[in-house]
Amino acid sequence: MTDKQRYTANYQKRITQVLEYIDSHLCEPLLLESLSKVAHFSAFHFHRQFTACIGIPPGRYIQLLRLRYASYRLAFNPEQKITDIALETGFTHSESFSRAFKQVFGVSPGEFRRQPEWQSWHSQMPAAPQIRREPDMQIAIVTLPDIPVAMLVHQGSPETINQTAARFVEWRKTSGYSPVRRCRTFGIAPDDPHNCDPQQFRFMIAGEVSAAIPEDNEFGVVNSVIPGGRCATVRHQGSHERLTALAQSLYRDWLPASGETLRDFPLWFHYHNFVHEVAEHQLVTDIFLPLND
Structure with missing residues (x-):
């Protein structure tokens, strides 16, 4: 492996660590300063580095990921209260969750639960980023x-x-x-x-x-x-x-x-x-x- 390849692999690993940290801590406050520490990047540059790699700013990425998980819970956990879903996916209250959900998907969480329109959902929801290169497959x-x-x-x-x-x-x-x-x-x-x-x-x-x-x-x-x-x-x-x-x-x-x-x-x-x-x-x-x- 060349020096350039090692540097690139290390950079990708650090971005992946941030993605996995976000994934595992969605119900908690996720501040840029704490995320930059996870990646061992300067807080002054982290926002631009993340956006360059993922394609959207970290705040937007976090919001969409929260809405993504909330959508799955709405569709597959019909017995779970919408307020509980909002809190478990990192929204401070159900009103902010409902506003964000409707702004992105055009329907309220309750409407989506009653009749999920997955094709429309996919058109608004970017694919999960794939940063890490796959290791040799163990077949x-x-x-x-x-x-x-x-x-x-x-x-x-x-x-x-x-x-x-x-x-x-x-x-x-x-x-x-x-x-x-x-x-x-x-x-x-x-x-x-x-x-x-x-x-x-x-x-x-x-x-x-x-x-x-x-x-x-x-x-x-x-x-x-x-x-x-x-x-x-x-x-x-x-x-x-x-x-x-x-x-x-x-x-x-x-x-x-x-x-x-x-x-x-x-x-x-x-x-x-x-x-x-x-x-x-x-x-x-x-x-x-x-x-x-």
């Missing part, structure tokens, strides 16, 4: 048994997957099948969102079950199986928005050099936790690429 080959699942098929824009996910969560809660605390949660990805007509894009959301479920339900949840066999697997910690790029790296870099061939089943994911529960840098997801015997 393992495992052999798995069949996994019986209850499955809900999403077809349409990738930006509306959260609507389908919310419906699946509601089915899990109301039916009592595949309780999320005891049963694993999966995503099955037959289509690449970057190489597919948005209206033809498919993604399957699934939960582990111990027995077949009744399929005559209003949610459209059906029985299915993730077939057992050999898989290449790699663990990712961080935003789900990085998963597509990691999958592409598996296909582009690892597969040609491995000598392996692919089985006739799509790439799939095992989600260990969820965006409405933990900070995005704490999300843990296992990626599985099915291989021939």
Whole structure:
């Protein structure tokens, strides 16, 4: 590694430390001086350094991140009071939260909770920044048994997957099948969102079950199986928005050099936790690429 590469890597690491600190302390006051200390940057220059790397000023970034997490809680924790969500995501009171939310998304938090418009939400919410370079992927080959699942098929824009996910969560809660605390949660990805007509894009959301479920339900949840066999697997910690790029790296870099061939089943994911529960840098997801015997 050259001196220039070392300096760049160190700089990126310091910015990443700030992002992770913000992510983990959203409910606390986040002042520029304290953030500059996390990065070991001069407080006189930190605002410009952060803006140059991330593309928006730190104050705006913090507000949008708070609104991002609040949106997930509104959609996926319908029993939680809006005031509690506001306080947990760093707003001093519900009025300031409602003003900020409506200014960005054009609807109140209550209106969003009743009818989330995820496509409009995505148009206003910038993608989570990706500063840290991925380390060499630690890929393992495992052999798995069949996994019986209850499955809900999403077809349409990738930006509306959260609507389908919310419906699946509601089915899990109301039916009592595949309780999320005891049963694993999966995503099955037959289509690449970057190489597919948005209206033809498919993604399957699934939960582990111990027995077949009744399929005559209003949610459209059906029985299915993730077939057992050999898989290449790699663990990712961080935003789900990085998963597509990691999958592409598996296909582009690892597969040609491995000598392996692919089985006739799509790439799939095992989600260990969820965006409405933990900070995005704490999300843990296992990626599985099915291989021939």
